[in-house]
Amino acid sequence: MHGIMVVKDEIVLAMNLEELLMSMGYEVVGVAYSGEQAMEMALDLRPELILMDIVLPGELDGIAAAEKIMSEIDISVVFMTDFLNKGFLERAKRLEPSGYILKPFNDAQIEAAIEIALQRREMEKDLLESEKRLRQLSSHLMETQERERRRISLELHDELGQALTVLKLKLSGVDRKLPEDRPELREDCEELRQYVDQIIGKVRRLSHGLTPSNIEDLGLSAALSLLLEDLTKHVSIETKTEIGEVNHLFSLEAQINIYRIFQEALTNVVKHAQASLISIVVKEFKDTLTLAVEDDGNGFEVKKGKKGKSTKRGLGLTAMEERVRLLGGSMDIWSRKGKGTRLTFSVPITE
Numbered sequence: 001m002h003g004i005m006v007v008k009d010e011i012v013l014a015m016n017l018e019e020l021l022m023s024m025g026y027e028v029v030g031v032a033y034s035g036e037q038a039m040e041m042a043l044d045l046r047p048e049l050i051l052m053d054i055v056l057p058g059e060l061d062g063i064a065a066a067e068k069i070m071s072e073i074d075i076s077v078v079f080m081t082d083f084l085n086k087g088f089l090e091r092a093k094r095l096e097p098s099g100y101i102l103k104p105f106n107d108a109q110i111e112a113a114i115e116i117a118l119q120r121r122e123m124e125k126d127l128l129e130s131e132k133r134l135r136q137l138s139s140h141l142m143e144t145q146e147r148e149r150r151r152i153s154l155e156l157h158d159e160l161g162q163a164l165t166v167l168k169l170k171l172s173g174v175d176r177k178l179p180e181d182r183p184e185l186r187e188d189c190e191e192l193r194q195y196v197d198q199i200i201g202k203v204r205r206l207s208h209g210l211t212p213s214n215i216e217d218l219g220l221s222a223a224l225s226l227l228l229e230d231l232t233k234h235v236s237i238e239t240k241t242e243i244g245e246v247n248h249l250f251s252l253e254a255q256i257n258i259y260r261i262f263q264e265a266l267t268n269v270v271k272h273a274q275a276s277l278i279s280i281v282v283k284e285f286k287d288t289l290t291l292a293v294e295d296d297g298n299g300f301e302v303k304k305g306k307k308g309k310s311t312k313r314g315l316g317l318t319a320m321e322e323r324v325r326l327l328g329g330s331m332d333i334w335s336r337k338g339k340g341t342r343l344t345f346s347v348p349i350t351e
């Protein structure tokens, strides 16, 4: 059974409608005769669906009443009306109602409109549920990835790094035992030692690249500066930075997320923008950390969906968005072809 509310100013029509709905097997939880009454009743009874007349007596017409109700509770609205002029339609459309029933009303039309609205409601619920599960999954995957990177990084550093250091020491031992009159062997030995040194360097870089250990060693602010330096080392690009002291504002986990967001944003500039200038701002204002990455490069088309949500994005932008969401913050993209790109992140400070 679904709870339906009817809002209609003519009593006889309202009662007929109520009777009809009940004969179709729906539960009518209430009937209101004005917009004001509809509001009060809806907040009290919390029906799933409202059949809402548009022209109503009093201050609120059906569209205004629906807007207020929809801002308070999760509800579907089907508008009923004698006529739908352009003004009504424009206003009603913004609310994304689940349907319209136009005069002359007939039973089949009413039933179809209700069924479609209820079905759409179910589908939206399923969609929200699966979106929630995907979010959980992606945050779980990101955590797992971070943990795994950390494990491999430690393993490389501790196990492999140690083993190589021992190898180097042993080579020195061999070197000392070599007879004085065999300089070519000593040379080989020295060469081997240098080679081992190179491998040790490689392992260290690999290990550091896997996990942003700079955050723990130097703090987030310095780690971000180093990251920028590192990523722009081999490209000719001017950098401008304004990085405030933001260490200790976040848990280590959150700091890693912020670091990864920056890493992706900067990598995108280097990879796609062909920019000559990149500016970075990291600053604390009130209870929010603002991060901005701006370039004067190619820019790209930011596709927006109906409600301003992104539709078509690469994995990098999606991951950034997901990470900001995990931090409880928001991300804004501004980009124009030929003018450059600006990514802004606002993250509430938690510590």
Ligand SMILES: Nc1ncnc2c1ncn2[C@@H]1O[C@H](COP(=O)(O)OP(=O)(O)O)[C@@H](O)[C@H]1O
Binding pocket: 268, 269, 271, 272, 273, 295, 297, 298, 299, 300, 313, 314, 315, 316, 317, 318, 341
């Ligand atoms: N700073 C930027 N300048 C120009 N184009 C960009 C920039 N950032 C992103 N883009 C565009 O957006 C697309 C999606 O980026 P992203 O989601 O990170 O995926 P990927 O980097 O793997 O292509 C890029 O392929 C590129 O075309």
Ligand SMILES: [Mg+2]
Binding pocket: 264, 267, 268, 314, 316, 317
């Ligand atoms: Mg990318």
